[in-house]
Amino acid sequence: MDMTVSRTSLDIVLLRTFLEVVESGGFAAAAERLALTPSAVSGHIKRLEQATESRLLERTTRSLQLTAAGELLAAYARNIVALEREVRARLSGANISGRLRIGASEDFAGTWLPQVLETFHRWHPQTSIELKVGITAELIRQLQAERLEVVFGKQCARVPDNGEPLWQEELVWAYAAHCTFDTEREVPLAVFPEPCIYRESAIAALSQATKPWRLAFESSSMAGCLAAAKAGFAVTPVARSQLREGLKALGTKEGMPPLPDACFYAFANSGSSAARALIAQVKEVGWRRRFASLRP
Structure with missing residues (x-):
């Protein structure tokens, strides 16, 4: 067995491109964030695979999946890139106070x-x-x-x-994972007091779909609304990233109308x-x- 270790160094630029592909879910999205062309991103990944002598991504026409080698490299790359950013931040931001x-x-x-x-x-x-x-x-x-x-x-x-736009993501109807949602009854809502964008979006979506609803739970705490949903007491609108264990997202098969994206600023x-x-x-x-x- 050849035990020779590759002497090719891991270029941090290539590692950064690799992480963007992994974390954005595709070459086109990574190219947009990095201000590169998709072909340049593909070239970076190819060079990194040559340097590591490993296949890092399994690509199909619809998806990307990390290989075992890719998962290992991603874990190390996150630390390497984070340390490089930290050094630059400390050097350039020494006067921030x-x-x-x-x-x-x-x-x-x-x-x-x-x-x-x-x-x-x-x-x-x-x-x-x-x-x-x-x-x-x-x-x-x-x-x-x-x-x-x-x-x-x-x-x-x-x-x-x-x-200043940060990102946007899908709003979903959160409800208890262990409960069966009754599609025939009016929707019990758990929402923040007015004014609240999530509340406004939920009521507007239900009204436009002519789906009956009632205010079942009101709280100025996100934890309170999520607790009501997790208990099966009510449905609450949240960004998808806020779904927790014990919660599921209701959709069209449960008769719930789509919600707009939440834009974070x-x-x-x-x-x-x-x-x-x-x-x-x-x-x-x-x-x-x-x-x-x-x-x-």
Whole structure:
């Protein structure tokens, strides 16, 4: 058996392209994010497979799947690329300091911000953060009153003039996985108090489909709405990434109308380096946590 180890180094540019393909689910999406052509992305993957002497992806006309070697490389590549980013951030952002007041809707605070803040603090240890969790509309009012510098929130089918797009994702009807949904009865809803984009979108979709509904549960807490859904007490509209164990998404076979996509934005008053660095970190983590979808 030939035990010779390849002496070809792993180019971080190729590793970054590989991760984009894995985490965006395709060559075209990765090319768009990297500002490359799909053929250039394909060339990067081919060079990386030659360097590793391994087949990394199984490609069909409709999907991509990681091979066992690809899964192993992806795990190491994430660490390598993250360390490279951290070094660059620490070198270029050594002067980032001060207090940053941010607001976040509860789905942001509970799903994405913990990892973002941990990384942000490690990269910029001289910056402190004051966090306020609330409904996007109220947080934007506080931003306009200059009581906050940055707000992370959501909209549906509306693009605010001052919002920086982060990503968008499908809204779904969440309900208890262990319960059979009664398609003949009126839909019991669990929603946030007004004003709430999820609430507005859910009621509009049901009304347009002429499907009867009733307000069964109202809570200013996302955890409360998810608990009501998990108990089978009500149906709640959430972004698909917020589905938890014990919940399932209801669809057309259960008689539920489609919901619009939720569009996530950063709203900022401040052009400070700390604010820009935090928004960039939210984009990065949000993209990778939601789109790391390939499995071996």
